[in-house]
Amino acid sequence: xxxxxxxxxxxxxxxxxxxxxxxxxxxxxxxxxxxxxxxxxxxxxxxxxxxxxxxxxxxxxxxxxxxxxxxxxxxxxxxxxxxxxxxxxxxxxxxxxxxxxxxxxxxxxxxxxxxxxxxxxxxxxxxxxxxxxxxxxxxxxxxxxxxxxxxxxxxxxxxxxxxxxxxxxxxxxxxxxxxxxxxxxxxx
Numbered sequence: 379x380x381x382x383x384x385x386x387x388x389x390x391x392x393x394x395x396x397x398x399x400x401x402x403x404x405x406x407x408x409x410x411x412x413x414x415x416x417x418x419x420x421x422x423x424x425x426x427x428x429x430x431x432x433x434x435x436x437x438x439x440x441x442x443x444x445x446x447x448x449x450x451x452x453x454x455x456x457x458x459x460x461x462x463x464x465x466x467x468x469x470x471x472x473x474x475x476x477x478x479x480x481x482x483x484x485x486x487x488x489x490x491x492x493x494x495x496x497x498x499x500x501x502x503x504x505x506x507x508x509x510x511x512x513x514x515x516x517x518x519x520x521x522x523x524x525x526x527x528x529x530x531x532x533x534x535x536x537x538x539x540x541x542x543x544x545x546x547x548x549x550x551x552x553x554x555x556x557x558x559x560x561x562x563x564x565x566x
């Protein structure tokens with residue numbers, strides 16, 4: 379009798395395209411110039427050049443607010459569902475503090491986050507670290523990669539939000555015309 383052992387490969391989604399990276403680089407720069415305009419986003423301690431989305435504002439992603447946290451880098455977007463959240467923006471995450479851990483990529487170190495969900499469903503990052511805090515019980519959560527091209531809607535929303543706050547523009551974000559305007563503003 380023989381046995382066949384199979385080890386599944388590391389799953390990495392299709393990385394971002396050069397156009398996606400340009401959008402990310404522009405937004406990353408704008409975010410760091412004006413973080414007060416984006417209270418639902420925070421710099422990520424998990425990636426040197428990444429952003430942690432504690433909430434979502436675009437139409438397609440709004441249903442995940444209060445249920446999931448997203449990690450955006452220039453190459454990948456991924457998320458973790460908080461305890462109680464279900465696929466498709468369903469489920470219920472209880473108010474209070476949640477301590478979670480996850481591994482961003484297979485073989486990499488674990489990350490630990492403490493997040494508080496308030497009564498209005500807003501998520502607040504208390505701690506983001508690569509070290510476990512003693513006397514705390516962490517829930518290990520699976521990190522899920524997401525198709526980068528689908529997350530561009532959320533970045534467009536953020537860029538449009540920036541334009542409306544900075545320039546009083548009261549119209550829809552038009553890609554790629556407005557992106558060129560945003561790139562120019564970010565370089566000023």
